Amino acid sequence: MLWRGLTLACPSCGGRGLFRRWALYAIRERCPSCGLRFERMEGHWLGAVAVNTVVSAAAVIATVVAAMLVWGTDVSRGLLLGLAAPVGVGVPVLFDPVSRTLWTAIDALMRPPSPGDFD
Template sequence: MAPPAQSPESDLTLPIRPGDKPPVPLPTRPTMIRGFTLACPVCGTRGLFRRWVNMVERCPTCHLRFERIEGHWLGSLSINTVVSAVTLLALVTVAMVVTHADPPIPLLLGVCSAVAVVLPVLLFPFTRTIWSAVDLLSRPLAPGEVDPRYDPQELAALAAERAERDRAGDGSGSGLSDPGPRTRRSDEPRPPRSSRPHDR
């Protein structure tokens, strides 16, 4: 007895179409440098924040949508929280060491409160662009996600096509290249020898 046919919903394996190509990842170092300098991780465009905490939805140059999936900015929030918490912990540790475990509590609380309020705001834009860079390195761009002029897959295809054209151009030449010495076939008659002058 043949097994029952599975419904399309139960098949979680997506077929690979013949024309599909694996995504090309962005280069790690330039992408992270752009993230740390408040630039678009794909094209390096700056001015992504209208105000310090108001980020544009898309890059004005490559049209990357920064919030690629729902809940995308949870990673940015996590980075901001961890950095702020580590900074506060380091501040308290230094205060305890310097004052021999007897810090002025009101002063320490005031400084820690100010840091806890100001530091996350200062880190906000940096953590957003840094997280966007990390996300792009872990999940490469999908086809059509950015302007084709900045799509690494399109750029790689254009580079390969240009290299192939260059190789074809070098091989074809003008058609007047030297074919090299001619090889005589075994069944081809030998040319007559030139007559030599007889010795007198």
């Protein structure tokens, strides 16, 4: 189920086509294959925001650590900022769709869908 979430598939049926386009908030309300409603409770997407924040912060930290391993601890702040800023802006935007399907899969594991969650 987590693999389905990581690969932008429905956690319930593995169906594709969950997004109208690759952009923020472009996920469909229900799975086109099985009809699973993704936002099963108010505030559902806060978990996806948390997952995205953790992954993005880890990517920025990994970028800074890698730069320090390559150039040493006397690397300039300008270089660190020049490397970390694009990662800090790009990763959250690009990872958003994955964080939404991954969080939906985690939620489905914690609270298995009931018949009322399907269309």
